[in-house]
Amino acid sequence: MKKQTRFIGIISVLALVVVFVFSATAIGKGKKDPKHGGEDWDIMTYVPDNGYTVPVPLPVEKSGKGVAFDFYATPDRAVLLNSDMDTKKYHEGDLSGKTLSAKISIKATPGATFNYFNNDTGNADPGGFVHLYFQTGSTTPWDPSKPAVEAKYWWSNPVHVDLNDLAALGKKGIKIEVPLDPGSWSDRDGHMGTSAPVIGGTTYDHTILFNKATEQVAKAGLSFGGAGWWAFGCGVNAPGDAVFKLDQFEVKKTKPNNAVP
Numbered sequence: 001m002k003k004q005t006r007f008i009g010i011i012s013v014l015a016l017v018v019v020f021v022f023s024a025t026a027i028g029k030g031k032k033d034p035k036h037g038g039e040d041w042d043i044m045t046y047v048p049d050n051g052y053t054v055p056v057p058l059p060v061e062k063s064g065k066g067v068a069f070d071f072y073a074t075p076d077r078a079v080l081l082n083s084d085m086d087t088k089k090y091h092e093g094d095l096s097g098k099t100l101s102a103k104i105s106i107k108a109t110p111g112a113t114f115n116y117f118n119n120d121t122g123n124a125d126p127g128g129f130v131h132l133y134f135q136t137g138s139t140t141p142w143d144p145s146k147p148a149v150e151a152k153y154w155w156s157n158p159v160h161v162d163l164n165d166l167a168a169l170g171k172k173g174i175k176i177e178v179p180l181d182p183g184s185w186s187d188r189d190g191h192m193g194t195s196a197p198v199i200g201g202t203t204y205d206h207t208i209l210f211n212k213a214t215e216q217v218a219k220a221g222l223s224f225g226g227a228g229w230w231a232f233g234c235g236v237n238a239p240g241d242a243v244f245k246l247d248q249f250e251v252k253k254t255k256p257n258n259a260v261p
Contacts, residue, residue: 040084041221041246043069046076046233055079055233066103066247071236075117078233079133080246081221090251096214098180099255100132100156102222103248105173106166112240114163116226117233127164127226128234130244132156132178134220136213142188147199150189151209155223155230157186163224163234167242179254182210190228222246 042057050056055078060067071077086093116128136152143149156178166174178184182193193210196203224234236242 041067041080041082043077044079044081045072046078052076057081063245064247066245066249068243068245071114071234071242071244073235073238075115075119075128075233075235077224077235077244078231079221079223080244081133081219082249083219085134085217085220090217090220093217094215095134095180095217095220095251096211097254098214098251099177099253100134100180100220101175101177101248101250101252102132102246103173103175104130104161104166104222105169105171105245105247106163106242107171107245108167108236108242109240112167112242113237114167114242115235115237116224117229119226127162128224129160129162129226129230130166130234131160131223131225131230132176132220133223133231134213134217136216137218144189145200147189147191147197147204147206148209151187151191151204151206152213153188154185154193154210154213155187156184157192159184163242173245173247175248177252180214181254182207185210220251221249 041060043060044055045058046052046055055076058069060069060080067080069077069080082090084090085095091098113126114128119126119128133153133155135154139153140149156176159176159178161174161176185193187193187206187209191197191204191206193206195206197206198204223231225232226234
């Protein structure tokens, strides 16, 4: 497995796997993008052309009312991303007080297992994981000396799903929902939205930074990785095959049953 340094910064794992199952709903009707197969989705993928440094947008397939992509044998599928959140459907990018919801599944050959970038460097976690994800704008290089910049990128935490478990569920898949409250997300530098770290003598209130981010979401979707590498990519171990499917992605009003305990 490749050892190249990747563009998106290391994300700290702060909790064990937590999965919430809710009743499935159909994906909302959106404009069809013939280039990408539907709804302005891309699968950000690490490729050899640029030395596996910066993931590039590759097409997804239209699949029923959702979209789908195939996993590679290498851990290069990184983020399933919708870059058109500034629309009425997604509240013009102001997601404050809302909940992100995704209905997902994997169709895989029997016994298929998964990998992630740096899974072969002593990490004990098998497989790979998928998190809900959002960001406020274009990606910048990871820089822990700039907490306000790192707080433009957010992952659901602790809620995530093990890809092996997801594949075992078959086509019925699972629905995950996470309210956009600061206690349910961590940023690109591993800070929870409720933290207030002191860095370089300055206190950074991440609740303020998180709330600001939810008011100006530019891109959102699902992120693939493992251990401390939540957006560095996942793959399926040969000779297995696996197709990831997003049946539904919604921004909805937060209700009591959306809350993370």
